[in-house]
């Protein structure tokens with residue numbers, strides 16, 4: 001769940017924004033003044049909505065505080081600044097100190113939520129990992145772009161489903177998946193097979209990729225739950 005920090009001294013504005021963001025599935029932290037905002041910025045935050053006029057430390061000072069230190073845990077956090085119509089100068093300074101977007105007061109909460117989504121989308125697109133990059137685990141190399149798998153540089157021939165299954169699990173190492181989750185993920189909700197389909201494919205996949213299928217290095221059974229990808 002994405003965590004949003006709203007730093008705003010007007011309680012009613014804070015509460016309306018929180019309500020709208022929570023309804024959209026965000027988790028919200030509230031700061032009523034600048035010092036509280038700085039304190040909460042020590043936590044993992046995905047985006048900050050920052051009022052420029054705050055008691056204590058104002059919005060621009062907070063921006064300088066987080067952006068100028070590469071060591072700050074949130075030095076890259078995307079920020080939407082709230083300003084009043086008359087604060088045009090703040091808007092210009094704001095861009096200079098690394099604000100990503102503005103919303104002018106009074107604003108509609110819906111518009112703010114839209115801006116939050118847009119900024120998060122832009123930010124995630126910039127920082128997104130390359131989905132074509134090979135995944136390397138010990139002797140195993142998975143190449144998503146050409147659907148190829150190698151163990152100790154030897155190519156392994158997998159069926160399309162076996163490959164999808166391996167890639168899906170390898171992208172979330174240590175996460176345990178139930179057979180039902182894997183069935184839905186790889187075969188889709190429209191597939192009328194049962195969970196033994198997963199068991200059968202997993203068995204074949206292990207025979208191909210594991211040096212010793214009876215004592216797996218990569219894919220492990222979590223008894224009573226399902227499977228996980230974890231390199232031993």
Ligand code: CA
Pocket residue numbers: 008009010051052053054
């Ligand atoms: Ca204010």
